[in-house]
Amino acid sequence: MKELSLNILDVAENSVKAGATLTQISIDETDELLTLKIIDDGCGMSEETVRAVTDPFYTTRTTRKVGLGVPLLKLAAEQTGGSFNITSKSAEQYEKEHGTVVSASFYKNHLDFTPLGDVVSSVTTLIQGHPDTDFLFTHSFSGEERVRLDTRQLREVLGDVSLSEYDVIKWIEEYLKEQYEQFG
Amino acid sequence: MKVVELASLCGFETLCMPDGDRQVSGAYIGDLLSWVMGRARADSAWITIMSNVNVVAVASLADVACVILAEGVTLDDELIKTATAKGVNILKSELPAYETATELMGKV
Numbered sequence: 001m002k003e004l005s006l007n008i009l010d011v012a013e014n015s016v017k018a019g020a021t022l023t024q025i026s027i028d029e030t031d032e033l034l035t036l037k038i039i040d041d042g043c044g045m046s047e048e049t050v051r052a053v054t055d056p057f058y059t060t061r062t063t064r065k066v067g068l069g070v071p072l073l074k075l076a077a078e079q080t081g082g083s084f085n086i087t088s089k090s091a092e093q094y095e096k097e098h099g100t101v102v103s104a105s106f107y108k109n110h111l112d113f114t115p116l117g118d119v120v121s122s123v124t125t126l127i128q129g130h131p132d133t134d135f136l137f138t139h140s141f142s143g144e145e146r147v148r149l150d151t152r153q154l155r156e157v158l159g160d161v162s163l164s165e166y167d168v169i170k171w172i173e174e175y176l177k178e179q180y181e182q183f184g
Numbered sequence: 185m186k187v188v189e190l191a192s193l194c195g196f197e198t199l200c201m202p203d204g205d206r207q208v209s210g211a212y213i214g215d216l217l218s219w220v221m222g223r224a225r226a227d228s229a230w231i232t233i234m235s236n237v238n239v240v241a242v243a244s245l246a247d248v249a250c251v252i253l254a255e256g257v258t259l260d261d262e263l264i265k266t267a268t269a270k271g272v273n274i275l276k277s278e279l280p281a282y283e284t285a286t287e288l289m290g291k292v
Contacts, residue, residue, distance in 0.1 A: 001218040056241030057270070068245070071238050072218055 001072060003117025004036065004106070009126060010069040011038045011102050016130045018042025018100065022152075024136045027119070028143075033082070034106045034116065041099040044090040053086065073104055080110035120176045124169055127151060131164035137176075147179040185291055187250045187273045190229070194287040196252060196275040199259055200268045208249040208292045213281050217242045224248050229292060231281050233257050243272045250274065254281040 001007055008025060015023040020040035028035045045053070052058040056071040074084040082105040091098040106113055123137050134155070139147035149172065151163060161168065188204035190196070212224040213231045217238050224230050226247040232239060235257045243251045250273035253259070258276060259267070267274050277284040 002216065006218075056238050057244075057266075068218070068221065068238060068241055071241065075217070075236060075238055 001076070002114065004034075004076065004114050005117040005119040005122040007069070007073045007076065007104075008036065008038070008119065009122045011073065012040075012126050012135070014069065015040035015042050015100065016126075016133055018044070020099065020133060022134045022136065025123070025138075027116070027139045029108070029139075029141050031142075032108060034108050034113075035103065036106075037101065037103045039099065039101045041097075044094070044098040044100055045088040046090050046092075050086055050088050054084075070102070073102075076114050077104040077106050079112045080107040080114075082106040082110075120173060120180065123149065123176060124173045127172060128164050128169050131162045139180075141183070146183045147176060149176060187229075187275075190250070190288070190291060191275050193291060194277070196277050196287075199253070199274040199276050200264045201250075201273045201275075202268045202271045203273055206249045206273060211285055211288050211292055212248070213285060221246055229288060231277075231284050233281065235259050235263075237263055237266060239263075240267045240270055240272050240274075243267075243274075244270050252277055252284055254279060254284045 012023050012025060015038060018040060020042035022041050024039040026037045053070045054074050056068050058067060077084045084104045086100065086102050088100040089098045127135055134151045137149045138145055154163065158168065185208055186204060187206050187208055188201060190208055191198050207227060208229050210225055210228040211231060212220065212228050214220040215232050215234050217234065220230065221242050224246040227249045229250050229252055230243060230248040231252045231254050233255050235253060239251060240263060252275045254277050256278045259274065
């Protein structure tokens with residue numbers, strides 16, 4: 001994918017499909033490194049499945065035999081000299097604390113580094129598409145959190161109003177953009 | 185033209201050819217796999233310099249007639265086994281992508 005933000009969308013969609021009630025998306029940047037982490041509390045995967053998901057010929061889709069979301073994210077990270085990791089606890093084995101953690105690190109100065117792209121649009125698209133699950137998005141630079149959006153807080157304020165309402169989505173978009181503009 | 189004929193006519197090395205009778209029509213050049221996935225046409229020859237397992241997956245998904253690895257790029261044995269099992273024809277050219285494509289001119 002030409003932008004990492006599309007990978008974020010793709011992996012987070014998997015979290016939602018796994019029945020996550022909260023999906024945490026964090027981007028941590030330093031001068032050299034960008035680390036992307038997606039943590040969910042969904043149904044998780046067995047050890048065997050975790051091993052299989054980086055294989056492009058593994059997919060949960062039944063409509064086609066190839067699934068490239070995770071393999072391409074791994075490739076994108078590794079071709080910058082970075083790393084990729086996925087760990088999971090399945091609900092069957094871990095009744096209380098289950099879920100999946102996907103993390104990918106990229107060396108930003110490598111020529112093959114894929115730009116982050118329009119992350120604001122990815123996050124708003126996610127929320128709009130799944131207004132009934134929660135997302136926590138954070139973007140930090142050198143350990144300092146610069147951008148934060150927690151749909152659980154929004155939900156408290158909004159009451160019965162759905163997160164997918166046009167005005168709410170527009171507000172979220174502006175709120176994120178404002179935070180990015182403030183810190184450049 | 186069949187993949188097997190194309191390989192011999194252009195002097196490409198065959199890394200694996202589980203489906204040599206497949207007809208080739210047109211060609212596509214690209215290395216960004218997610219991009220190729222949505223754009224390479226079925227039955228075309230896909231020229232690339234990438235050489236990981238995802239190439240086999242994209243070739244299978246896009247349903248191209250064959251992959252032509254340019255610039256002398258090769259695949260390891262494990263990947264050749266996977267490609268064979270998935271029915272993906274893989275050829276190899278010593279030439280860069282553009283020159284490889286010109287070899288195909290008038291043939292596909």
